[in-house]
Amino acid sequence: MHLKDVEIFCEVAARRSFSKAAEAHGLSQSTASHAVGSLEKRLGTLLIDRSKRPLELTGAGQVYFDGCRDLLASIRSVEDQVQQFSDRLSGRLCVTAIYSVGLLEVESAIDCFMQSHPDVDVRLEYRTPDGVYQSVLNNESHFGIVSFPRDGGDIDCIPWQSQKMVVAVGPDHRFATREEVSVAELAGERLVTFDSNLAARKQIDRWLRDADVEMTVLREFDNVETIKRSVEIGSGAAILPEPLLKREIASGSLAAVPLSDAHWYRPLGFIHRRNQALVIAAQRLIELLCSDDFVDIEPPAAVGVAG
Structure with a gap:
């Protein structure tokens, strides 16, 4: 065999x-x-x-x-134990991430990692949030990167980042020149948001419900980029992670307005199978991603599924 x-x-x-x-x-x-x-x-x-x-x-x-x-899985575990006796890492490392995690940040870290560990073949694949969880549970990936991570059952989570949520509007929107807005001022605004089955949408709905604020859902999409493009042409407002808006803010196509009376954040985390130790290469890559060198890198243009 x-x-x-x-x-x-x-x-x-x-x-x-x-x-x-x-x-x-x-x-x-x-x-x-x-x-x-x-x-x-x-x-x-x-x-x-x-x-x-x-x-x-x-x-x-x-x-x-x-x-x-x-x-x-047993063979990889044994190989990983053997590699602990050497400073040189080798083998295959599979990582699965949601599209909206910040592509440049992750891919830049992987490029840096592979320069330091040329014998490690890192495979990065983007999937839907459910697809990331499934790949980890099926042992297709050593770890996954998701937003609003679930920690429990067969999944263990390592916290990574908390991204501040802001109100994204087009340059002609009445909020565009404001330094900040209150949550109450969002009442009645047309909302461009995520599909209802995504964790990000469920959390946004929960935040608005807790604040007793009702927005009019105008359009729903499964990815951040389409939401941003819709808002750019004047289709209402969106509630999005601020780091994913840097390119649009720089070009002037969108304005990111902070909330004055709410602290809403999108958590990102690394997930892996519970009771299954991460291989050394995965541990080293996660350590690199958590370092200051790979925080708040401007994301490039890309269509991605939210999570």
Whole structure:
């Protein structure tokens, strides 16, 4: 049994896709398919039902996936223990993050990390909030980065940042020239906000409800960038993390107005499986992200799902 084939199979099983698994490993789709086929030939049974879309595991495939996933986790744990005797880190480090976390901040830290640890292959993938949690629970990622992190059950959380929430408005909005506004002044304003199933939206609704303020929901989107573009053209106001508005503030396309009587923050955190120690490479990358060098870097233009 080739360990690489097992890794590829587990990736296909987790993602329910040969193409996505191949992309994650930097391989061609045919190579990924051949790896799974080799395992099926050796075992004498099909592991994946290729007639279904998305792909589905057979009964044998589910048993094999559960066992191999635990096997790979054990191997990585042993390798990590061995690496403690050396200053040189190596291996693969998988990180999954929500899009709105601040792309430049995370990617700059990873570039710096890889310069210091060239033998570590860091794979960064962006997903929806639920997708980040699922990738961690499925052992597809060593850790994830989310907002309003849930800490409990099979998930453990390491706090990272608290981003101040402000009122984002277009340059012609009546709040644009104000130094600050009160929460009560938001009553009746048209709100451009996140989809109702996202944690950020649920928290915004909770804040407004606690303040006994009702805003008129004008539009709902699943990503920060679309919300900002909608507000730029004069479609009401939004309540967003201030660090994600730096580019627009600098260009004058949006104004970020602080709240005078509320302290609302969006927490960011690192999540990983409870009772499963982070590998050393993951610990080092988190330490780097928490350092002063990678705080409040201006985010680039990118479409991202909120969380």
